[in-house]
Amino acid sequence: MVLATALSPTVPTTVAINNNIQTTTHHHRLLHLLNQCTSMSHLKQIHAHTLRTTSTAHPHTLFLHTRILHFSSLHHLHYALLFFHTHIQNPNSFAWNTIIRACARSSHRKQEAILLYHNMLCEGNVVPDKHSFPFVLKACAYLFAISEGKQLHAHIFKLGLDSDVYINNSLIHLYGSCGRLEDARQVFDEMPERSVVSWNVMIESLVQLNEFDDALMCFREMQESFEADGFAIQSILRACAGLGALSLGMWAHAYVLRRCSPELAHDVLVNNYLLEMYCKCGSLESAEFVFERMVKRDVTTWNTMIHGFAMHGRVLPALEYLKRMVDSGGLTPNSITFSGVLSACRHGGMVSEGRNYFNLMTTRYGIEPVLEHYGCLVDLLARAGLIVEALDVVSNMPIKPDGVIWRSILDACSKTGVGMEVSEEMAKRVMESEEGSGAYVLLSRVYAVARKWDEVGAVRKVMVDKGVAKEPGCSSIEIDGVTHEFFAGENEMSLSQI
DNA sequence: CTAGGGTTAG
Numbered sequence: 001m002v003l004a005t006a007l008s009p010t011v012p013t014t015v016a017i018n019n020n021i022q023t024t025t026h027h028h029r030l031l032h033l034l035n036q037c038t039s040m041s042h043l044k045q046i047h048a049h050t051l052r053t054t055s056t057a058h059p060h061t062l063f064l065h066t067r068i069l070h071f072s073s074l075h076h077l078h079y080a081l082l083f084f085h086t087h088i089q090n091p092n093s094f095a096w097n098t099i100i101r102a103c104a105r106s107s108h109r110k111q112e113a114i115l116l117y118h119n120m121l122c123e124g125n126v127v128p129d130k131h132s133f134p135f136v137l138k139a140c141a142y143l144f145a146i147s148e149g150k151q152l153h154a155h156i157f158k159l160g161l162d163s164d165v166y167i168n169n170s171l172i173h174l175y176g177s178c179g180r181l182e183d184a185r186q187v188f189d190e191m192p193e194r195s196v197v198s199w200n201v202m203i204e205s206l207v208q209l210n211e212f213d214d215a216l217m218c219f220r221e222m223q224e225s226f227e228a229d230g231f232a233i234q235s236i237l238r239a240c241a242g243l244g245a246l247s248l249g250m251w252a253h254a255y256v257l258r259r260c261s262p263e264l265a266h267d268v269l270v271n272n273y274l275l276e277m278y279c280k281c282g283s284l285e286s287a288e289f290v291f292e293r294m295v296k297r298d299v300t301t302w303n304t305m306i307h308g309f310a311m312h313g314r315v316l317p318a319l320e321y322l323k324r325m326v327d328s329g330g331l332t333p334n335s336i337t338f339s340g341v342l343s344a345c346r347h348g349g350m351v352s353e354g355r356n357y358f359n360l361m362t363t364r365y366g367i368e369p370v371l372e373h374y375g376c377l378v379d380l381l382a383r384a385g386l387i388v389e390a391l392d393v394v395s396n397m398p399i400k401p402d403g404v405i406w407r408s409i410l411d412a413c414s415k416t417g418v419g420m421e422v423s424e425e426m427a428k429r430v431m432e433s434e435e436g437s438g439a440y441v442l443l444s445r446v447y448a449v450a451r452k453w454d455e456v457g458a459v460r461k462v463m464v465d466k467g468v469a470k471e472p473g474c475s476s477i478e479i480d481g482v483t484h485e486f487f488a489g490e491n492e493m494s495l496s497q498i
Numbered sequence: 499c500t501a502g503g504g505t506t507a508g
Contacts, residue, residue, distance in 0.1 A: 070499080097499060134500045142504090169501040197501050204502070231502055238505085269505055276506065303506045311507095339507045372507060404508080 026053065027060040034067050040075045043068070047083070056089060066095045073102030077109060096120045097131045104135040113139035114148055128155065130164050137170035141177045149174045163192045169201055176205025196222075200231040212239040216248070228255065230264045237273040246281040253277075253290075272300050279308025299331050306340035315348035335367050342376035346383070354380045369397075375405050382412030 030050055037043050047068050054061045065088050073080035084091070084099045091099075096116065103113035117136045120126055133156060140149040153171060156162050168191040175184035188194075188202045199222040206215035219236055222228070228236070233252055240249035253274055256265050264270060271294050278287035287308055294301065302325040309318035322341050325331055333341075338361040345354035358377050361367045374397050381390040390409055394401050444463075447455040 066499090094499070101499070129500095131500045138501080164500090166501050171501095173502070195501080200502055234503070234505080269503060272505060273503095298505095300506050305506095307507060336507055343507080370507095375508085 024060060027058070027064055030054070030064055031067060034064075034071055037071060040072070040079070043072055043075065044079075047072070051087065062088070062090070062092060062095065066091075066098050069095065070098050070102075073099070077102055077106050081109075081112070091120075091126065093120075093126050093129045093132065096126060097129070097135065100132060101135045104139040110139040110142050114143075114145065117152075127159065130161050130167060133161065133164075133167045134170040137167070137174050141170075141174040144178050146174075146178045146180065149178070165191070165193050165195050165198065169195065169197045172198065172201045172205065176201060176208065179209060181205065181209055181211070194225075196226045196229060196232075199226060200229070200235065203232060203235045207235045207239050207242070210242060212242045212245075215239045216243075216245075227259070230260060230267065230270060233260070233264075234270060234273050237270075237277045241273075241277040241280040244281050246278075246283055249274075249277040249281055250286075266295050268294070268296050268298050268301065272298075272304055275301065275304045275308065279304065279311065282312065284308060284312060284314065297331075299334055299337065302331065303334075303336045303340055306337060306344065310340050310344035310347055313347050315344045315350070318344035319353075333361075333365060335370065335373075338365075338367060339372045339376065342373055342380070346376050346380040349380070349384060351380060351384045351386070371399055371402060371405070374399065374401070375408065378405050379408040379412075382409045385412070387413060 030046060033046050034043075037046060050061075050064060050068065054064065056062075065083075069080055069084055069088070072083060080099065080102055084095070088095055100113050100116050100120075103109045103116060113136055117128065117132065120128060120132075133152060136152060137149065139145070140152065149171075156167055156171075161167055168187055171187045172184045175181070175187065184202065184205050188198060191198065199218070203215050203218050203222070206212075206218060215235060216239055219228070219232060219239075222232065233256055236252050237249060240246070240252065256270060256274070271290060274290050275287045278284070278290065287305065291297075291301070291305055302321055305321045306318050306325075309315075309321065318340065322333065322337065325333060325337070338357060341357050342354055345351075345357060354377060358369070358373065361373070362369060374393065378390045378393050381387075381393065387409065390412070394405060394409070444456050444459040447453070447459065
């Protein structure tokens, strides 16, 4: 609104300032320079020149400043923020939106977008407009700032912007990424007008929260009014991967090849999702087929294949992919690559290879092992009966071991009959050192493995007395409206009704 | 000036 006034022809076009520059022409010249500006140093020159030769009273100056703000935010956000705070005296909503957008798009200053929105309200003379909200909501979605998001939603109602498609799409995205499916759904259901983005965000939200069936239902409904695009296809492929829905996945694949643009069919991201879908659905041949025809591959492409083959026990092909990846050059294996490689070794019981790859990862590639890597290595060693070496790894690792690691050692102990005393001792030590219920579960497991049922009972009693009955290591299932619990550490399957 | 991919590990 303010911007429209500033640019309207009723504004005098020949206001002269003391150095006799015809200012409107001057503003246009500066604007032209700005549009061609590519470097930060050039931008700083224009900035200095603008401050020297333009009057802040001139209605075009704010527009010019906002352009500087925009261009500098693309190169140097800190500079842009400084510029905003020191040189823009009375920002209009356009100027506010520009700086808020810059922060919302940056990787490290998202929270500043929300703060700036707050400042805009506090200044009191500017009202946020329909452009403001998508930016701030995006920042909220990233930060899981649901409480701020709710307040923004209230502001949106108050300002009568609740039928705007862009804003509603942003709201669905916010609620979806914060796990508030009911809220996302409500916005989606009640919005008066939907674009293809509305459907895509709703479907993506459902997929993210593992509501795969609902996602597919939503997708079918969408097709009554819109053509599926690349975004929708990606969500659908992930839903298929989650459900193991091979035939629908194949349909999506055919759709990509037949109905979408050639660029999309060659898109790395889309193809990576295709690989994942085929791998998760157990069709490794189709994954290979897609993989071999990909014109461009990234690290994720290779990782997906390595994991896919490892997951299905196809150990040698998985390791072969690593070799090909390294040989083809250009791409460096990362942490996830090695988690797949180690998991392949574990599946194949390849102890020395596993050790070698673990060393290769740390020494050659400088990758800091995380719990998953240690977990694979420990499990690999323990399964091979190398309990002492496995324990050695655990005691030397810089990360606190979790229940999964302990359990893999205990599993190995119970299967091989080795190291029973060690594990009992170890479980006791863990129990002494930490106050969680996990240690009790662990200890009762050790006793159960050792068939020392009296001790199992004693530990259970301590747990009940201390009120740690709701321990992890227990899963539940609802059958005919009745909840059943399965306790870890019991060899025979038992069903205890609660 | 506005909305949607942070894809891969268990």
